[in-house]
Amino acid sequence: MTDRYDLIVRNGTVVTAADRLRCDIGVRAGQVAALADHLQGNARETIDATGMLVLPGGIDSHCHIAQKSSTGLITADDFYSGGVSAAAGGTTTLIPFATQHRGQSLSEVVRDYHRKAEGMALVDYGFHLSISDPTPDVLARELPELIQQGYTSLKIYTTYDALKLADRQILNVLEVAKHRGAMVMVHAENSDAIAWTTERLLRAGQTAPRYHPVSRPQIAEREATHRVIALAELVDVPILIVHVSGRQALEQIAWARSRGLKIYAETCPQYLLLTAADLDKPGFEGAKLIFSPPAREQADQEALWQSLTKGLVQVFSSDHAPYRYDDPQGKQAHGLDAPFTKVANGIPGLETRLPLLFSEGVGRGRIDIHTFVAVTATNAARIYGVYPRKGTIEMGSDADLAIWDPEVEVTIHREMLHDRMDYTAFEGMKVKGWPRITISRGEVLWSSGEVRGNPGRGRFLRRATPMPCQADGAAL
Ligand code: DUC
Ligand code: ZN
Ligand code: ZN
Numbered sequence: 001m002t003d004r005y006d007l008i009v010r011n012g013t014v015v016t017a018a019d020r021l022r023c024d025i026g027v028r029a030g031q032v033a034a035l036a037d038h039l040q041g042n043a044r045e046t047i048d049a050t051g052m053l054v055l056p057g058g059i060d061s062h063c064h065i066a067q068k069s070s071t072g073l074i075t076a077d078d079f080y081s082g083g084v085s086a087a088a089g090g091t092t093t094l095i096p097f098a099t100q101h102r103g104q105s106l107s108e109v110v111r112d113y114h115r116k117a118e119g120m121a122l123v124d125y126g127f128h129l130s131i132s133d134p135t136p137d138v139l140a141r142e143l144p145e146l147i148q149q150g151y152t153s154l155k156i157y158t159t160y161d162a163l164k165l166a167d168r169q170i171l172n173v174l175e176v177a178k179h180r181g182a183m184v185m186v187h188a189e190n191s192d193a194i195a196w197t198t199e200r201l202l203r204a205g206q207t208a209p210r211y212h213p214v215s216r217p218q219i220a221e222r223e224a225t226h227r228v229i230a231l232a233e234l235v236d237v238p239i240l241i242v243h244v245s246g247r248q249a250l251e252q253i254a255w256a257r258s259r260g261l262k263i264y265a266e267t268c269p270q271y272l273l274l275t276a277a278d279l280d281k282p283g284f285e286g287a288k289l290i291f292s293p294p295a296r297e298q299a300d301q302e303a304l305w306q307s308l309t310k311g312l313v314q315v316f317s318s319d320h321a322p323y324r325y326d327d328p329q330g331k332q333a334h335g336l337d338a339p340f341t342k343v344a345n346g347i348p349g350l351e352t353r354l355p356l357l358f359s360e361g362v363g364r365g366r367i368d369i370h371t372f373v374a375v376t377a378t379n380a381a382r383i384y385g386v387y388p389r390k391g392t393i394e395m396g397s398d399a400d401l402a403i404w405d406p407e408v409e410v411t412i413h414r415e416m417l418h419d420r421m422d423y424t425a426f427e428g429m430k431v432k433g434w435p436r437i438t439i440s441r442g443e444v445l446w447s448s449g450e451v452r453g454n455p456g457r458g459r460f461l462r463r464a465t466p467m468p469c470q471a472d473g474a475a476l
Contacts, residue, residue: 094125158170441459
């Protein structure tokens with residue numbers, strides 16, 4: 001007798017952004033082919049998920065993989081190690097950046113990132129276009145062509161000399177996004193305010209890592225957030241503010257949404273769980289926690305937790321930007337006495353993103369399980385044009401599943417993680433709940449501590465127009 005399904009996941013509790021039900025899942029040809037209580041028929045492989053939660057595989061829509069920074073440093077993970085780390089933490093889709101440096105052709109940059117992913121990617125992936133040089137050719141030809149080809153989101157910066165765009169350039173990019181249907185992600189911090197503050201700190205000899213948060217005050221983030229909201233209103237286009245760090249930017253986002261503007265937002269584990277005080281460590285240790293915008297204060301953490309529940313922040317991603325600590329290609333590229341201005345910006349987080357939110361959010365009653373699914377998978381799928389293929393569990397969607405043991409207790413240690421890093425910002429944290437099995441298009445990639453799946457099995461996702469950018473644009 002031939003098998004009716006390739007895989008059946010039996011006896012689990014299936015949870016989506018909207019529903020929770022005890023049912024079996026039948027998988028055929030990589031897709032969800034049946035959802036039923038006591039599913040009839042046999043399968044080549046059966047997984048018993050008794051006592052487990054079966055959630056959509058996570059989408060990490062903000063991560064930096066094999067990315068060359070403007071200073072020449074390359075992030076430590078490639079598309080295989082990044083995929084392994086993602087899968088081991090319940091994530092089945094990655095959307096990193098194809099990052100343009102000034103003078104580069106955007107299409108050439110995209111081709112280059114495809115070369116890095118092909119033959120290497122373990123999980124499915126797309127690329128956001130990161131634009132630092134919106135030349136007339138980029139605006140008139142390359143960007144529209146690439147959006148048409150399924151690169152339907154892009155990131156721009158208001159800070160970093162090598163990356164930032166002037167307001168006029170931002171307006172030009174927003175205009176293309178509006179007419180072609182792309183989501184613009186904005187890194188919002190006022191560059192001059194940071195430069196002015198930094199100059200004074202350096203002059204006073206305040207160069208240690210703990211001064212990094214001081215150099216990038218919330219007011220700089222608030223001003224740039226307000227400004228890009230105003231620019232988006234002028235052009236009449238949705239935008240998403242990435243890595244929102246605290247109360248002041250949130251206030252601007254709440255104000256914009258109360259006026260009916262389609263302003264979306266993202267936050268990351270580091271803003272919910274770390275504070276600026278965590279950088280106050282002996283010697284150069286604090287460099288491990290240099291990322292931008294920086295971690296703020298406890299009251300900011302509380303406001304961010306509430307913003308997830310209120311729907312003010314829709315996306316929870318890692319901002320995995322892995323620069324090793326003890327490495328001339330990493331945090332110590334300029335030595336152990338380097339001022340904070342010379343330290344690579346970013347921390348790892350692909351693998352710990354979901355367990356941290358599950359434990360600290362769902363486990364502690366700060367968010368419910370449906371919000372967890374929404375902010376870690378479903379909303380990103382909608383906002384970045386892969387819904388309902390990704391980000392949910394329904395008939396016809398890709399069988400990307402994370403089978404969670406909600407009771408297992410894990411203490412996070414660097415040695416247990418699968419990225420290429422030499423530290424984690426969450427060393428020693430105890431979490432309750434971790435995915436026991438991760439499945440991508442019906443194929444088990446992670447099971448009871450073992451990684452499976454060949455490099456190169458991950459597929460490129462040609463993405464549709466983001467839902468908020470569609471003509472009848474469903475707001476989230
Ligand atoms: N912004 C990011 O999105 N990631 C790393 C560094 C930064 O400034
Ligand atoms: Zn950024
Ligand atoms: Zn980033």
